[in-house]
Each structure stands twice: as structure tokens, then as C-alpha cells.
Amino acid sequence: MAPVLAWMLAALLAPAGGGGGLLGPAAEAQPPTAVLVFPAAAGRLDTGVFVARGETVKINADGEWTMWAGHYGLSNALGHRYRQGVYFWGQLMARVGGGGEIAIGTGRSFAASDSGELILYPNTGDLGIPAGDGQLTITIWGGRPVSAVVAELSAAGQAVTVPAAGEGVITDLWVEAGQPLRVDAFGQWRMFDGGPLLGPEGDPRRNLADGTAWGRLTARVGGPSFADSEPVSVGAQSVWRPTTSGLLALQAAVGEYAGHPREGSLTVIVRGAQPATEAQKAAAERAAQDRQRLLACLRLRQYRRHLRLGELAASPALMKAAQAHAEYLAAAGRLGHDEQPTVQGYTGVGAFDRAVDMGFRGRLLNEGIHGYTDGLMAIDGLWNTIHQRLALTDPTANVVGVGVAKGAVAAFVVLTGSVQAPATKPTVRAKQADAATWPADGEVGATTRWSGLEEPSALPAGATGPFGPPLSLTILSGEIERLEQAVLLDGHDRPLPTYALGPELDPGHHTVCLVPQAPLATDESFTCRFKVIVGGVARTADWRFSTGSGTLSPFVAPRLGDPANPTFSLDRANH
Numbered sequence: 001m002a003p004v005l006a007w008m009l010a011a012l013l014a015p016a017g018g019g020g021g022l023l024g025p026a027a028e029a030q031p032p033t034a035v036l037v038f039p040a041a042a043g044r045l046d047t048g049v050f051v052a053r054g055e056t057v058k059i060n061a062d063g064e065w066t067m068w069a070g071h072y073g074l075s076n077a078l079g080h081r082y083r084q085g086v087y088f089w090g091q092l093m094a095r096v097g098g099g100g101e102i103a104i105g106t107g108r109s110f111a112a113s114d115s116g117e118l119i120l121y122p123n124t125g126d127l128g129i130p131a132g133d134g135q136l137t138i139t140i141w142g143g144r145p146v147s148a149v150v151a152e153l154s155a156a157g158q159a160v161t162v163p164a165a166g167e168g169v170i171t172d173l174w175v176e177a178g179q180p181l182r183v184d185a186f187g188q189w190r191m192f193d194g195g196p197l198l199g200p201e202g203d204p205r206r207n208l209a210d211g212t213a214w215g216r217l218t219a220r221v222g223g224p225s226f227a228d229s230e231p232v233s234v235g236a237q238s239v240w241r242p243t244t245s246g247l248l249a250l251q252a253a254v255g256e257y258a259g260h261p262r263e264g265s266l267t268v269i270v271r272g273a274q275p276a277t278e279a280q281k282a283a284a285e286r287a288a289q290d291r292q293r294l295l296a297c298l299r300l301r302q303y304r305r306h307l308r309l310g311e312l313a314a315s316p317a318l319m320k321a322a323q324a325h326a327e328y329l330a331a332a333g334r335l336g337h338d339e340q341p342t343v344q345g346y347t348g349v350g351a352f353d354r355a356v357d358m359g360f361r362g363r364l365l366n367e368g369i370h371g372y373t374d375g376l377m378a379i380d381g382l383w384n385t386i387h388q389r390l391a392l393t394d395p396t397a398n399v400v401g402v403g404v405a406k407g408a409v410a411a412f413v414v415l416t417g418s419v420q421a422p423a424t425k426p427t428v429r430a431k432q433a434d435a436a437t438w439p440a441d442g443e444v445g446a447t448t449r450w451s452g453l454e455e456p457s458a459l460p461a462g463a464t465g466p467f468g469p470p471l472s473l474t475i476l477s478g479e480i481e482r483l484e485q486a487v488l489l490d491g492h493d494r495p496l497p498t499y500a501l502g503p504e505l506d507p508g509h510h511t512v513c514l515v516p517q518a519p520l521a522t523d524e525s526f527t528c529r530f531k532v533i534v535g536g537v538a539r540t541a542d543w544r545f546s547t548g549s550g551t552l553s554p555f556v557a558p559r560l561g562d563p564a565n566p567t568f569s570l571d572r573a574n575h
Contacts, residue, residue: 034140038120040065040090040132043196045120046188049143051096051112057142058109059120061092065134067122074134077106084125091123092136097236098201116236117146117186119199146186150267153184157271160250162217164189164262168251173273174280175221177245182271183219183234189252189264191215200236200266208255216253217266221246223285225330225406226373228292244291246284248273288373290570291560293323293402296375296414297568298558300392300400303383306555307436307474309395315417316571317360318401322413323572325354326403333408335369355401355415362399362419365508366391370412373404378412380553384450386458386470386513390506391416393436393474402570436474437528437543445548449519459499459515468498468516473530473541479509484538485531486514491524503532520547 038045038061051057061077067090072080079090087093092104097116102108104120120138122129150159162169162185175181185200191214196203202216212218212233219234220227221242227249232240234250242248250268254260276284301311329335351367368388372378382388391397396418403413439446452465459467471488483502489495501513512532520526523546530541558565 030141032139032141033143033145034138036138036140037135038138039135040067040122040129043121043124043129043132044198045138046197046199047118047120047138047140048146049118049140050146050149051115051118051143053112053115055142056109056111057096057118057140058107059094059104059141060107060139061104061136062106062139063134063136065090065122065132065136067124067127067132068130069133070131077104077136079105079123084123084127087123089123089125089127093121093123095119095121095201101204114237116201117199118143149184150186150269153269153271157182157269158273158275160268160270162250162252162266162268164191164215164252164264164266168249170222170224170227170247170249171270171273172276172281173248173270174276174284175242175245175248175273177243178241180239180241180272181248183217183238183240183268184271185217185234185236185266185268187264187266189215189262189266191252191254191257191262192260195260197264200234200268202235202253208253208257210255212253212255214253214255214257217268218251218253220249220251222249223247223288224281225285226288226410228288228373244287246287247276247281286572289323289404292373292375292404292412293319293570294375294560294568295558296379296402296404296412297400298565299376299379299553299555300414301566302555302558303379303392306440307393307438309393309436309474309476310398311566312397312400312416314568314570315360315362315399315401315415315419316569317358318355318364318399318415318417319403319569319571320401321351321355321358321360322401322403322415323405323570324358324403325351326405326411326413327407329369329411329413330405330407330409335371335409335411351415355417360417362417364415364417365394365397366414366416368392368414368416371410372412373406373410375402375404375412376553376557378404379414382414383553384447384469385454386501386505386515387454387456389438389470389472389513390508390511393438393472393511394508395474395476395510396508434476435539435541436476437541438470438472438474439545439554441543441545443545443554445554446520446545448522448547450515458501458505458513463499463517466519468496468518468520471514471516471528472511473532474511475532475534475539476510478534479503480506480512480532480534481509481536482533483512483530484533485529486512487529488514488516489527489529490521491526493527496520496526522547522549 064074077092079088099114198215200217202213206214218231221229370378397416401415480503486500497517499515503509
């Protein structure tokens, strides 16, 4: 049953600020701000009353309800005589905006420690509301109608509607790095079918893996096609200073639950931003692309340094070719290696032709394509395949190019190659060992599974995933002539069923792989053994690693601007 709301004229004229003391009998002589009906089955009541920080509010709750009809009798707003945490099950509680919970019971006056909409709900803990019945009549003194506050704020800022569904909204509002931005949010949305109605603060009982409340309003900065900065939790009210300039994007925090259908929307008032010009939009798109291109280069560097492989320098020609191809793929709406681009000065069909068209004068080793704009996720995803692992671990590679774009689809392109002398400066190479393994010897927290999705598939016909992660041995000097042995043992030294992939799969004959036929157990140790023939001589590798939670990468995100990171010139074609 929907709440019944009766606004009084006096409430419309009430001041925004609070008084100096708790409301008492004299305040009750004044017309209430709102009178509402709160059914127990609703589980939550957005009162439509905005309360300013420091303002005093009084709430009375009359009537009876039960959180489980047929098992517990009706009680008043103090709830059942069964505690859930500190308070009784079904006791009336309140929040103001993102502030802490306030026990109301049958009535209470309080001074708000936060600003925002007044929300009421029963204390349910882990028990929930199996079969709520009955209702309370809620009378509120203090505060103002949210509609009046939204109208006032909209006159001083920009109003944005943020849907719960999809990826939220990328606004046309330009935000400047370091400048304060004020966000006020109102409304309700659901994060899954049949889920509770939530406000901008999200669900305080359900946290995502990163600790953010599921459904909390978050903000990012990026270009017109995609936002790429780290999400910032803003909730019902927030003042924050963006670390990068660009277009403001707003969405619900959904994390690992992105696949659930969502409904509803919020009205968000933004102050401190300005409508973006076309030039600013173009600059924001390029900046978002280039940040992800740079992060991808730094992530690939992390992987190769971990294996003591030579570092990759940026090739201007490969950077231009990769970016141009990513933009073509994004606009065309499909991912592939041999499409015919139509941009000026970029007419080659194959990856090598495209690189040559951009001025590359070396040996092109590989073109990798993924459907991400996130540079870290793209490199992690490619690394956790077979063909791309072979390419990205190639010890002869010394230059790289990366492209990122989003249009009808998201497109990520990475090109690796080898040149005698990079155009900018000599390639800096780390001290190399004779061989490199993945996971590394002694690795802790290795991933446990791989979907097997790769085109073309390197696995035998008919093999179906999910599989364990590809395990690999790379010989850094010399070529592998033959794979003699490849074994994976669990923590009890029992052999596991695997697919062994020899050097014939790798054009450079530097890497061999072993793929477990089923996902590996979490938090368990494994032993991997390879025996290969190099230059007519048998060489062995025997190493141990342990699995963790299943994440793709063992590395923290590279920090842009870190002086310890190398510089990459993200050259672009002039088109």
C-alpha cells in the first residue's frame, strides 16, 4: 500500500534552518509538516521531508504492526519483544540523508546531525520482514517538503535524472579538477527484481566487495562515451573535488551485481559544474582514452617485469595504428582483426599493413583485441588467455601500441612489435633470467579459473569450460623444439587432468602452456612441472604456487603520475 501524504500549508513556509532546542508541546500546537501512513509490509518509508543539519525534528508513531503476521502478534512502534542487535525487531527507526540510524519507537525529538531526506524503516536485522502486516500513522514536525528543496537547488544548479538501469548517465556538465562540486540527490530506485526501494545512500545492509553500499549514488569523470576515473561515493549529499577534468557521470554502485535488472531513478542537483562546450567534450574523450591507454601500458609493464622480461617502449607508429583501429572497430560495432578502416591515411587491411601505413618499420609480432575501455581489465583479460599470453610474453618484443575507444561497442587494441632501435630512445631491458613461469614460483593468490573464451580457440575440439587458468613457461634465450612433459599436481601431489600445448602453437617457439581441464580449488597449493627441449638439450622447470579468490591480476592498479613509472608517448593519427 502506498503511503498517504498530507502536506500542510504551514510546512511550505517553514524555514530551512533548525531551532535551538528540541521540539516540545509548543511545537506540536503548530500544524505538522507531514502526516503519513506506513504499512509494515512496505519495509521503508521515504517521508518526502527534507531536514537540514542541526534542525530539530519531532516524530510521533501511532498504531500497530507486526513483522511476521501469524507468528507474532501486533505491537506498537517499539516492535516485538525480541531483539535484533541493540533494538527490538520491528522498532521504528530513522535516518536523515546518509547519517546514522536513530531509534524512534513511538515518538522522539532529535537534532539532525546530517542533511537530507528523512527515511523511516523498521529494525529488522537478519530476520527481515517475512510477512509484515498492520500500519503506523506517522506525524512529523520540522523539516520541509523535498519538492520545495529540489526546486530551490535546481534554480542554483543543474538538475540531472539518473536511472538505476544501465550504466547511469554521462552528463553534459564539465567539472574542473580541484574545483569543489556539490551534489544533492533525491528519489528512489531498486537494485534487483522485488528488492527494497533505496534512496541515494543505497542499502546499508548489503555492501559490495569494495565496501560501498549496494545502490549508493556514485560519480565519475570521463568523456562523452565512457567515464574512466575511479568512482567516488557521493550518496544523498556530498562536496568533493574531482582529481581530473572532464564530463560528470553518475550511476548506482552495483559492483559484482551488475547483471540484476534495476528500476527507478534519482533526481540529482549538481552545483559547481558548467555545461560543456564541444571542444571540452572532444578533449574529455581524448583524455579518457589516453588515460586507459597509459594504464594498459603500465599494466603490461607490471606483468613483464614480474617475469623479468624486457620492457616495451612506445612506438609512435603502433600507437597511432592501434588507436585508429580501436576507433574504427568502436564505430563499426564489431570486433575483429581484418576489417577495412576508412579513416584518412589508414587503409591497410591486415594488422601489419595498418602499422606500415602509420610508419612502422619493424617486425609486427601480434595484434590483440578486447571489448573493454578499461585498460587494466583488457590487459588482464588478454593475459589470461592462451594466444595472447604467448604474444605478450614474447621476449623479442620491445615496442608496443595501444588503442581505446567506445562507440557502438567498446574496443581495445594492443600491438606488439620488434625494432632494431626505437625511434625515441633505446629500449630499457630488465636483467633477464633463463626462463619465466606464470604464475611465478611462490606466487600467492593466483587466479583459479578461465572461461576458455578465445578466438580462435587453442584447446582441443569439443573442450568446454570453465577451465583452470593457463599456466606457462617462457624460454628467454633460444627456441623450444619440443614439449616433453607438462604436469600439474594438487596439494596432495595428485596429478590433475590438463591440456598440454606445445611450442607449435607459438610462432616464436618461446612459450608452452598447460591448461587445467577444470577450475582450480581456492586457497590451495599446486606444483607445475615442465620438461622442454631447447637446442637439443633437456631443460626442466619445477615450481609451486597457491590460489586465492580468483581475481585476474595479482597487481595493484598503477598510479598515474607516479614518478617511478616510465613515460609513454600516446601518439595519434592526424584525422
